[in-house]
Amino acid sequence: MAELSLIEALRAGIDESMAADERVFVFGEDVGKRGGVFRVTEGLQAKYGPWRVIDSPLAEGVIVGACTGAAMSGMRPIAEIQFADFIWPAMNQIVSETARIAYRSNGDWNVPLVIRAPYGGGIHGALYHSQSVEAFFAHVPGLKVVVPATPYDVKGLIKSAIADPDPVMFFEHKKTYRLIKGEVPDGDYSVPIGKADIKREGDDLTVITYGLMLHYALEAAEQLAQTDGLNIEVLDLRTVRPLDTEMIFNSVRKTGKVLIVHEDNLTGGIGGELAALIAEHAFEYLDGPIMRLAGPDVPAMPFAATLEEAFMPSPERIAAKIRELAAY
Amino acid sequence: MALEFKMPKLGESVTEGTIGRWLKQPGEELEQYEPMLEVTTDKVDTEVSAPINGTLLEILVPEGETVAVGTVIARLADSDEVASTGASNGATPAASAAPAQGGPANKAPISPAVARLAAEHAIDLRQVPGTGAGGRISKKDIEAFVAARKAGQASSAQPAAATTSPDATPDSTLATAATREVEAELHQALQSGPEALAQADAAAAMKQPQPASGDTFSTAQPKAPAAATLGPDDELVPLSPMRRAIADHMVRSKRTAPHVTTVMEADLSRVVAHRERHKGDFERQGVKLTFTPYFVQAVVAGLQAVPIVNASFGDDGIVMHQRLNIGVAVAIPDGLIVPVIKDADEKSLLGLARAVNDLAERARSRRLQADDTQGGTFTITNHGVSGSLFAMPIINQPQSAILGVGAMQKRVVVVSENGLDALAIRPMCYLSLTFDHRLIDGATADSFLGQVKRTLEQFQ
Structure with a gap:
């Protein structure tokens, strides 16, 4: 057991998977010699050679398309998109091909591909380096969408994603890379895809969140426990498709009040889907309106620090929203 | 324009009050500080005065009903307004104009969770004090109510003593100190009509869930173990809140x-x-x-x-x-x-x-x-x-x-x-x-x- 940053845990997970399975390789921009712009794959090319950690051209469509073909041919590729913001040229491959191969071939073919991408703001990255893109992919049947938030979960989930027989979108919040540290067991373990996790137990209200917002929600919950005596449950989705409806409904049945927090903008976000599911399946347990706190519906993350701050849900804003709902 | 008149807070630990008697009827003129109604909290009856010179427009909570402190119980009109209709003097406009004779006192919405718990535990929501926004009954309020009721059934009941004389001098006779919960149950017994008046034990009856009625607020009524049989020459005297409280306290104490x-x-x-x-x-x-x-x-x-x-x-x-x-x-x-x-x-x-x-x-x-x-x-x-x-x-x-x-x-x-x-x-x-x-x-x-x-x- 060692305390690792999220990026170290992610690297350890990829490293162990590559050591254990020769079919696993990494394909992406600057992933080889440079070790990736965030250094996720640092040292891996030196360790496994240039044919298992491959620098790609600046063409995301190629990265995903080539990896999809490799996966269909029996490999276990990890495609790295340098920033989630750059994923759009690969959109046609991902949605029209990668996600549908198994369906189209009636299960004769499958695509065991992991598409990794750093997402999210709060790092002064502005329009092209701050987007949250998970909701676009969560809309697509045939894809699994994972958004881990802790070192333990990121290592366990990358292993599950690599082992998964179907395509997995794997989004890492870039602000958590070095900010978030935690205990990570040495050696092999995995965290199942599609399972949420109660990161903090409580009975007054459930905050459902994922990614960086998990940490902000936990901070808000701790603060409110001190100042307001509120006992907030914080549910980390970890996977936004498929959603762990059992754990979500159980938590709602316990607390009766739900606040959904995500950094992605409000309209059409994961929160809307969660709210609909809860209203449909746990209606009789609701003791207040299902509330959402999300990024605003503006075209992109602004560059000015003040405006970026205004965009990002913060622990203070989460706490204020919790207070509002708790008092209902 | 009308003023909303709310159930006042009549003591530090008091969260609700029962309308004892309306001393003024809709349409009657009010003089400031003149008694307007009697409110019963636990066992204390208090007169509440009119806050303004004006007119009592509408009574929103009928006699005998218990509501949370802060609930709007009547609408009043300022005398200035009566004189010059529609004149605004900064009074709070009434949020709701619906009269509530016999209807629910708490106008705040009932959440699905509260409705379900009320049905499961056979609770008359009019008896549950609301601590949520605008006096709304929250899930926690109803859970606390259920817990208090259970605790009450297990170990507490009320007062006591033997003989009493209505003409006795001050320091005489008997004992009482109702818990709010007990009164709420008693109150419900009254709500459920004459057949419940004879019931010896409101608390036990509360344990028998009844099919929900159409009214969200009284999703169930206690089952009366025995009905008061009323012969042709008999007269039924309704129980006063205090009489009901005493009756229940005596039974509960003896059983406890x-x-x-x-x-x-x-x-x-x-x-x-x-x-x-x-x-x-x-x-x-x-x-x-x-x-x-x-x-x-x-x-x-x-x-x-x-x-x-x-x-x-x-x-x-x-x-x-x-x-x-x-x-x-x-x-x-x-x-x-x-x-x-x-x-x-x-x-x-x-x-x-x-x-x-x-x-x-x-x-x-x-x-x-x-x-x-x-x-x-x-x-x-x-x-x-x-x-x-x-x-x-x-x-x-x-x-x-x-x-x-x-x-x-x-x-x-x-x-x-x-x-x-x-x-x-x-x-x-x-x-x-x-x-x-x-x-x-x-x-x-x-x-x-x-x-x-x-x-x-x-x-x-």
Whole structure:
């Protein structure tokens, strides 16, 4: 057991998977010699050679398309998109091909591909380096969408994603890379895809969140426990498709009040889907309106620090929203 | 434009009130500070005055209904507005104009969770105080209500005592100190109509969930174990809130605690002499000296000697009360009430007399605050005032004992002095102590009562 940053845990997970399975390789921009712009794959090319950690051209469509073909041919590729913001040229491959191969071939073919991408703001990255893109992919049947938030979960989930027989979108919040540290067991373990996790137990209200917002929600919950005596449950989705409806409904049945927090903008976000599911399946347990706190519906993350701050849900804003709902 | 008039907060720990009586009807003119309605909280009735000169437009909560503090109970119009219709003077516009005769008092929305819990536990939501936004009943409120009801069924009930006389003087008779929850249940019994009036045990009936009715607010009604049969020549007198509270408290106390009564006789010669010597002094200080303060002081001495009598029984253990708060039952025209003298051990005879005077006077004039009747740890009921020699009072739950004081009579008794027996005429009275045998045994009870008797007989 060692305390690792999220990026170290992610690297350890990829490293162990590559050591254990020769079919696993990494394909992406600057992933080889440079070790990736965030250094996720640092040292891996030196360790496994240039044919298992491959620098790609600046063409995301190629990265995903080539990896999809490799996966269909029996490999276990990890495609790295340098920033989630750059994923759009690969959109046609991902949605029209990668996600549908198994369906189209009636299960004769499958695509065991992991598409990794750093997402999210709060790092002064502005329009092209701050987007949250998970909701676009969560809309697509045939894809699994994972958004881990802790070192333990990121290592366990990358292993599950690599082992998964179907395509997995794997989004890492870039602000958590070095900010978030935690205990990570040495050696092999995995965290199942599609399972949420109660990161903090409580009975007054459930905050459902994922990614960086998990940490902000936990901070808000701790603060409110001190100042307001509120006992907030914080549910980390970890996977936004498929959603762990059992754990979500159980938590709602316990607390009766739900606040959904995500950094992605409000309209059409994961929160809307969660709210609909809860209203449909746990209606009789609701003791207040299902509330959402999300990024605003503006075209992109602004560059000015003040405006970026205004965009990002913060622990203070989460706490204020919790207070509002708790008092209902 | 109309002013919303809300249920006022009538005491520190008070969260709801029952409309006792509307003294003004819709359309009637109001004069500022003139009594507009009577509100009952626990056992205290209070008159609430009109806040303005104007008109009572509409009553939103009918008599007998209990609502949370802050609930809008009426709409008023300012006299200026009545004169010049529509003139705005900054008054709060009424949020809702719907009259609510017999309808739900709490206008805040009922969440699905609350509706489900109300159905599952057969709760009339009108009885549940709401702490959510705008007085909304939250899931926690209803869970607390259910928990309180369960706790009430398990270990607490209410008051006590034996005989009562409507004409009895201030410090007489019986005991009561309703918990809000008990009253809520009683209240529900009334809501459910005549068939419930005869039910001996509202609490037990509450355990029987009934099919939900169409009204969201009364998703279930208690099942009446026995209906009051009304013959052609009979008249049904509706139960007053206090009558219902007393009835339920008596039944619950009897069911909760195994009652045992022990009786001793006290020679009050010294007390009578002391009172004769001092009542003039007291009167010059504006205090009427009755016998009650002497009994309170004797009880304090007894409780200090035998502290277990100043305790409450609970399943987790015996709660030893550190404060000596002595309740004194007071008969009032349609029932009785038990105001509490707080920290009686810290008061002199003068202080006790003053407290007894004050509480009895305010009880009879219905000016007690809700807090005046709460926190009692022992109760005295002076049934002798109406001529009773001795009685077996019912314990005022959750206390562990109650002292009944019989009528003082001059009797011929044998007195022994220096080995010689002689007949003497002495003012005697019977002291009957009813105690909860779960936590007090006979010898302990007699030790307490003996101390009370000695304190009275040796009064200096």
